[in-house]
Amino acid sequence: MNSVIELKNINYRYPLTEKKTLMNINLNVEQGTILGIMGVNGSGKTTLCNVIRGFIPSFYQGNLDGEVLLDGKPIAQYDEAQLSMKIGYIFQNPFTQISGVKDTVKEEIGYGLENLGKPSDEILERVAKIINLLELEDIQNKNPFDLSGGQKQLVAIGSILALNPEIIIFDEPTSQLDPAGTNRIFKIIENLKKDSKTVIIVEHKIDLMMECIDQLLVLKSDGTQLALGKPEMVLKKLLNENEVALPTAARVYRELVQRQLVEKGESVPVTRADIVSVINKMEEA
Ligand SMILES: Nc1ncnc2c1ncn2[C@@H]1O[C@H](COP(=O)(O)OP(=O)(O)OP(=O)(O)O)[C@@H](O)[C@H]1O
Numbered sequence: 001m002n003s004v005i006e007l008k009n010i011n012y013r014y015p016l017t018e019k020k021t022l023m024n025i026n027l028n029v030e031q032g033t034i035l036g037i038m039g040v041n042g043s044g045k046t047t048l049c050n051v052i053r054g055f056i057p058s059f060y061q062g063n064l065d066g067e068v069l070l071d072g073k074p075i076a077q078y079d080e081a082q083l084s085m086k087i088g089y090i091f092q093n094p095f096t097q098i099s100g101v102k103d104t105v106k107e108e109i110g111y112g113l114e115n116l117g118k119p120s121d122e123i124l125e126r127v128a129k130i131i132n133l134l135e136l137e138d139i140q141n142k143n144p145f146d147l148s149g150g151q152k153q154l155v156a157i158g159s160i161l162a163l164n165p166e167i168i169i170f171d172e173p174t175s176q177l178d179p180a181g182t183n184r185i186f187k188i189i190e191n192l193k194k195d196s197k198t199v200i201i202v203e204h205k206i207d208l209m210m211e212c213i214d215q216l217l218v219l220k221s222d223g224t225q226l227a228l229g230k231p232e233m234v235l236k237k238l239l240n241e242n243e244v245a246l247p248t249a250a251r252v253y254r255e256l257v258q259r260q261l262v263e264k265g266e267s268v269p270v271t272r273a274d275i276v277s278v279i280n281k282m283e284e285a
Contacts, residue, residue, distance in 0.1 A: 005068075005069070010066035015060075033193070034198075034214050040243070052068065054080075054087075086165060094152040105131075131158070133188065134161075136151075153176045166197060168199050169201075170200070216235075226244075235267075
């Protein structure tokens with residue numbers, strides 16, 4: 001498999017701050033896989049996304065050490081236009097993503113394509129597809145500023161998906177969404193993987209995140225890397241730490257092990273199906 005994103009020994013300090021926000025981060029994301037990032041508030045998840053997108057150091061400045069490679073090439077060798085086409089970034093705050101220059105949701109979703117100079121029939125076709133995918137039919141003619149927070153978040157996601165980037169970074173994409181909207185986004189993420197897209201997701205709804213990720217990175221509160229790897233192995237490590245909250249499957253498993261109802265195995269259940277299978281086996285025994 002091709003390594004799409006590689007971070008080698010990343011250390012970063014924001015301007016005018018004394019403490020580094022990220023320390024010794026090493027990461028490798030293969031094409032068509034989903035990386036989940038977990039960590040408490042302020043552990044550096046958004047900062048890390050900004051490093052991968054190249055906003056650090058170009059926009060935020062500060063001191064960045066280490067290497068960021070995209071498709072094996074240093075990120076500094078890509079210009080901003082190339083990066084914006086290659087990597088879609090869905091910001092934590094959807095309000096910052098709305099362009100402010102379009103009067104309707106459908107125009108807003110097509111705005112990025114328009115900037116790329118795509119022909120209008122292609123824009124119309126792609127926008128219609130996105131509206132259908134995100135179920136935005138009822139609000140497609142509304143002004144983006146007249147939308148609720150959750151609706152704005154869906155429009156912001158739609159604007160990025162319309163551009164069809166190879167890599168998509170979702171920084172807390174469901175923070176404003178109700179359960180139906182949240183499920184829609186996770187379905188879309190699974191479909192992106194089927195389309196061989198590479199996805200990075202930061203999400204506090206960890207149970208849902210566990211259902212779709214291939215690799216899990218956990219940041220410590222001091223900005224260092226606590227664990228990276230297959231979720232079942234990372235969660236095994238987290239069982240003995242109090243650094244972050246565990247997903248439900250792992251918490252239930254830890255309780256069952258502590259009560260000596262199941263024997264501790266090589267890996268830890270990650271998904272709902274995993275823990276159901278542990279419980280079924282326990283009942284059979
Ligand atoms: N522009 C900035 N200048 C200086 N420090 C910053 C800046 N942006 C973020 N920080 C600091 O960097 C640290 C990491 O912030 P970051 O937003 O990356 O964390 P996070 O893990 O994404 O948090 P959350 O879960 O709350 O979104 C925090 O201590 C924050 O105060």
